[in-house]
Amino acid sequence: MNKIRQNFRRFLQDFYLVLIMLFLYAPIATMVVLSFNSSKSRTQWGGFTLQWYTQMFASRNIMAALQNTLLIAFLSALIATVIGTAASIAISSMKQVPQTIVMGITNIPMLNADIVTGISLMLAFIAFGISLGFKTVLIAHITFNIPYVILSVMPKLKQTNRFTYEAALDLGASPLRAFFKVVFPDILPGVLSGFLLAFTMSLDDFIITHFTRGAGINTLSTLIYSEVRRGIKPSMYALSTVIFVAVLALLLISNFAPKKKHEA
Template sequence: MNKKSSIKRLIQDFYLVIIMVFLYAPIATMTVLSFNSSKSRTQWGGFTTRWYGELFSSSTIMAALYNTLLIAFLSSLIAVIIGTAAAIAINSMNRIPRSLLMGVTNIPMLNADIVTGISLMLAFIAFRISLGFQTILISHITFNIPYVILSVMPKLKQTDKSTYEAAMDLGATSVTAFFKVVFPDILPGVLSGFLLAFTMSLDDFIITHFTRGAGINTLSTLIYSEVRRGIKPSMYALSNIIFLTVLVLLLITNFAPKRKKQ
């Protein structure tokens, strides 16, 4: 039995190593290439940080980064406001209309991005809205709202309605009662919705590609256009910085709560 269990354990460890290699070998390759002084992807020309310098000195890349962060922040903030209000309204409905509305809300999340992107593009053209920054922002708000509703709804179901009614009975206005009683309870869901919306906006390419128009780029559309012309080493540097930023945020998110508990 011991021999069989050790062989089984060895197979499981080997399988795990293979999976990790498939997942992280491409990222490791990209990181190495971002420090390669040669433009060749097969030859090592020596260590350099030249591509990072070119990255930060490129006005095109910096403009795309600025657009990406600004659109992600604004769309997430507006989606949180609209989505939270919508979640409160849906939660106050009866069971049947609430179930119907939640089903309708889930459709955009299940719908293919390419269908959403083409539909939004056709809608903008039909209403004679010129494609540009504003259309990307509207599109990102549109597909972010369902994720906010999905994040806020569970917290709303956990709140006690009697506390809100008690605050109203004690003389608080509806707005004061909401921000003093309800909002603190649903704040974790609101923050989760904001972070999820922000991440979805940063990561989106297909919808942005169909609604961006000429003369404006986000990081995803810029990388796509650069790759079509040939991959520049500065793109390796940009991708590596994005990966390290996400990694640091994940580490902070996972280890910060544990330290607080200790």
């Protein structure tokens, strides 16, 4: 009797998991299939085609938005990684109470609603007389990416041995050389994870970008939003599929690549 109950419970757990996965990924799978449908109808299959991908790459607006998206994502992730790593080192050297307070303040942007962050940054730019455009989007992305980098680097810093750094200084190494020779190799997996996570968050952001971009500049997320309001085009399915695959690949790399390197 107990075995029957255990098997039934296991069946319910597996069924629940399958149901959740189906609910989450069935719409994405539908979008991917429609991106290869030669018919513009969303209910009829007209045959396999790559014309929507060809149309997507031939569009100047989409390519300009793609260029802006990749450039903003790379620059914001790179700058946020440098600032976040330096901030993590400073925070790790603090005493327990100040460190707890600073970490709590650092986590606020991640817990705060994106729409609040976007409106706040927009009002700040306007108050300081900064015209909305590429630079404001870049600054906004750097701002919300820094906490994610700190969150990735801090655990690695806690695992490092401070005595090795002090030993390097005693042996005649300069503080900068001792850091890059002793500390940086140990925290490199966390730095890489922070960079990839920041790149992914920037690539996928819409709300903050929407409020800080101003006129004349589009990223992929804002372009898709504006195009969908006019009517869904099959090329948007192709573009959304490319974004999904890119984000999925980056997430897989950020989750598994550092672990494999650390285990090696």
